[in-house]
Amino acid sequence: MATEADETIRVVVVDDHAVVRRGLFAFFEGEPDIDVVGDAQDAHEALEQLARLDAEGRRPHVVLMDLQMEPVDGIESTRQIRALYDDVEVVALTSFDEEERVHAALEAGASGYLLKDADVDEIAIAVRAAHRGELQLDPAVARRLTESLRAAPVSDDAAALTSRELDVLRLLGGGHPNKTIASELGITERTARTHVSKILAKLGLSSRTQAALWAVREGIADAQR
């Protein structure tokens, strides 16, 4: 089932508060290109919903994930979903912006991180960005990540990178996932992943988010948005 450009984006909402799920249903009513096809109140129900939708041939494109849930938190739930359905993007939607949570969510495979008290229109923007395979961070979160990057001891010799690694970094800075980087450069996804980890090692960074922000700061990135 090939994805068409004008197809509506199917979204599943995972949040342990029914009042939030209802709000999101109402909110997405007003977005004609986004269709909420299911909702779940915990990690277990989320997997059930995904399995059901998958069986119906309506696998969702994006999952909006609350991070604070019991007994399994949203970060672990993100990891489970990404392990089973690697083409389903997860966007974290939470009240807390502690740095380690952001890192944990991104490392678990989330491709967006939004705060519940930010401008709600950001939610629709992030869902569309995730659907396009881009990374979307809340501006406050992004600013703080950049600050921590600035504080980190970075060896500023991009010269240490090979030209292939620079290509990868350029795409990484544009928010592209490994899959896109691979197809863009005509290499396998596995090779792309190897390049990314070499880049991290050479620059002394710990996550691809940091690498992306570093690329933006150094003007290497493929400016996309």
Added chain:
Amino acid sequence: MSEAQATAAPPAARRAGLPALAWPSVRQCAGVLIIAAAYFGAAKLGQTLSYTASVSAIWPPAGFGIAVLYLFGLRWWPGIFLGELLVNGQLLLEHTSIPVGSLVGQQAGNMAEVIVGAWLLRRLIGPRAALDRASQVGGMIVAIGTATAISATVGTLSMLAGNVIEPSEAGKFWRTWLLGDTAGALVVLPLVLTWVGDPARAWRRLRTVEGVLLVASVALLTAVGVSSGRPVTYVVFPALIWAAFRFGPPGVTLSTAITAGMTIGITADRVGVFFKQPIDDRTLSTQLYVLVAALTPLFLSAVISERERSAVQLVEARRRENERALEERRRIARELHDSVSQALFSSVLHTRAAQKALESENGDQSERLRQTLETIDGLTKQAQSEMRRFIFEWGPRGIGDDLVPAFKRHASSSADDAGLAVEVVGPPGRLPLTRETESHLYSIGREALANVIKHAGADTARIRIDATARNVILEIADNGCGFDPESVRVGHFGLDSMRSRAAEIDADFSITSARGEGTVVRVDAPAERSDSDGD
């Protein structure tokens, strides 16, 4: 009782299964002999100052015997029996005039004294008493009084029966016996009880310069007081009170023992204030002197120990109370997050949905509706951000971060809107502060920064934190219009709340400002002590 017995009895003897007729072990024999020898030695000490042949002015063996049986169990009575037998045997040899029957009576009375005394002591004050409670000192006095009354009565009757004393002098004889045993017990029993319990700790406390000074003062003042002919007999009491205040029961019992021992020695040496009195008075006044010198500081040190304990408990209770209050705030924050925050978020979503629905319908007549929705949106978002601030401050993680990062975060979120440049300087890691102090410092800093934003009209502000091992200093300075701190009414600018927060964490709080010269708010808070260093 069982505890002391368990430690004293070798387990092998218990397992042997011949409880009644088993031969005593080497250890038991040695124990009995040591107790007997010590008891005999204590008796010799008492006999240096005797009223008549068989009754001493001070009788230390009574206290020693009660202490041994109290600490190690009544099963060690044979040691006391043997010691007493030696004392009476020697009396029989030296004073052939005393009939054997009277000495048998005396032996029985003294045995009853020690056994009843130890048993009563266990019943009244429990095992392992450190005499650091007034009730324990009181219980000890009752036990000693009962025990010595038995001994004095049985002893006097025995001597009367053997015609050792005349019926006319029986009353005085009984009194002398009672007071002698009581004075001896009140010196020796507390000494053993307080020094056997934790000798290392008692010794550490006295092994200081002050401890040496105390012992020297007690000895010197007793010597002066008792041997001088002038009326300075009670000059040692300030030193005994010093012992009670600074060295607790172990210091008191040692000082009293020194005073009692020296008083007896000097009087027995036929000199000093007590010797000068006629023989009847001499004994009585020595006995009363020792009794008063023992009882006064014992009660004093017990009461002081109680007071020190309750001071510690009070601090602990206050700390727990504060912890509970913080925990309660955290719980409220969690619950608000779970209910109100989520509802507000949903409300924003619904409002946005309504706005979009209105846009698509595009009716001119709904301009008022549009405005109303905008107002609802604004109000909800405002409530949302206030809730967020509250949860951030009181939430499950306290201020959620170390102090300097927390200030940086707060400054960047609140000052950006106000067009104020805030510089936050300080060590980024964990500061030596309790959670309570940290949380109050954070609140003071926030309040001060809010004042800068609202009133100062400043364009830069600086939050500075300096931490040493002793204190943490928080300073909020701005280059704004300043004010006259004298003219500010109480409660204005939240100065009162900042001050009371500072007082709650024992911090110094000061505001330096003048019109047109900016303001500096400074809080100097004591650091959390990483290890409690004794005194």
